[in-house]
Amino acid sequence: MALTEFALIDRYFRSCGATRGDVRLGVGDDAALLAPAAGQELVAATDTLVAGVHYPEPADPASLGHRALAVNLSDLAAMGARPAWALLALTLPQAEPAWLAQFAAGLGELARAHDVALVGGDTTRGPLCVTVTLLGHVPGGSALRRAGAAPGDVLFVSGTPGDAAAGLALEQGRLAAAPEASAYLRERFLRPQPRLALGERLRGYASACIDVSDGLLADAGKLAAASGAGVELDWAALPLSESLRAALGAERAGELALTGGDDYELCFAVHPDRVASLAAELPPQRWGYTRIGTLRAAPGAVVQREGTVMEFSHSGYEHFA
């Protein structure tokens, strides 16, 4: 079956995402035409997934479609932004209709869930590589940034970090676990749920925010460094899922929560005076976040455990380290 590029784009991606009134011209011309919301800043992020690097091969196409968008949604969540429009650059070895249908279904389901329209893209032949660029809005001057926190601010993380890294190890056959825990952890890797609702609500509370993609310790360290501070995490406070504990035991579960990647959770700082009202407005149990440490004046990112500082040889995934 020979599909021309044009027919391919048309068949699988024209109606893939949400329908939005602010799209003046979507897929099919030289560029998309969009109507930015008045009084808002535009927020833009781009992320690439490469098969064999971020993924075991052969990559599940529905998960690849989901994650290619999810990683960008998570970036916008970390800014406190609301997503609107996505562009998809898809490089693949050949155009297989079944593969494309599953990929588009995975991408489209998540896009519609967050009211994201797919407004443009490019398809190219080559090694499997997916780049999504996501655009959205945030009220002018109110975006969350990595910079802005100060020593003494309390640090929180959403969800249960480490799950996705364990899920990837299970996918790759580097780890074995009981069926229920295995299914849960794999799903956490294959279909991460970016924290957009939390991100939006954190505007006005968080002094700084970052999305946890390279490992909690590394990303908390980046937030602290951008804020001109350091960070001290509390080992005992790390939120670990039951499945992660069951699969790895508490010790290795804690290590993976600190150093695993692909969580797509939010790590954010809150001034101590604002912690009580944050808890009242967004109850942690309902919104799914946990206090894990504090910012300090001394630079660096360390973990306190029973009064001593833990050392980590691996502080998160660096693509070119």
Next chain:
Amino acid sequence: MALTEFALIDRYFRSCGATRGDVRLGVGDDAALLAPAAGQELVAATDTLVAGVHYPEPADPASLGHRALAVNLSDLAAMGARPAWALLALTLPQAEPAWLAQFAAGLGELARAHDVALVGGDTTRGPLCVTVTLLGHVPGGSALRRAGAAPGDVLFVSGTPGDAAAGLALEQGRLAAAPEASAYLRERFLRPQPRLALGERLRGYASACIDVSDGLLADAGKLAAASGAGVELDWAALPLSESLRAALGAERAGELALTGGDDYELCFAVHPDRVASLAAELPPQRWGYTRIGTLRAAPGAVVQREGTVMEFSHSGYEHFA
């Protein structure tokens, strides 16, 4: 030399493009924050270059950086838009400082020439693949589209199509030519100059516009089809560069002008009543465009030569054909 991803981005791309006052937050956070211009529509395009597909290997890094942005600039030119901000997703096998410096120089020089700020991106390890997403502005409701032309409209093309395809053939050793012609044609492939000034000036004149990237005949056909029409090109009117004629002879030069790719010129339609004022306002000799045919009611794209219709077996490059 081990560069972390963060240091790599910082070193080569933080100051790569233009500096713009409407960038609230650029490279280095989870997403960029941008201030869209009031009363304007946002224009967005994304394009990927893959080494070995769009390029002979090893690809010249400065040319790769230039072209990765140029192909997107050309998309915005075809909409009559003015570019503003770019995001770069760069996948490469390893981080070589010399390669990165040249790539960033090629990208940065063209970006600064068109006042484009590099506001974000992602670097990943994998097979060489470059995706640039470009954002810009066009006054609300005034963008040029592929649709909008009608039978009887006159068709024009900028520049001398076919040069870049010959340049690629020279780069790949599939073609030989005298030194001067060879140098000219290679440069046309390696460093295409997108027609942004012409695109902006065509607003109010062109009834439809498309950027010529897959071959003039194929792209003129897309413009016509989007406008619910067909197109008839005039073989004798095709603008051929002296270098292309010298390298290939008039016959093959004309064929390549019709079917070669990578031109990044503009093909546009103008209502017959507007042709005279277009020529007065934008003299063709100065602005470098040529009348090449007309739109007709019958669908399809054909070439007239001395009263007969020419047939083409290959009407442009289709990535998945």
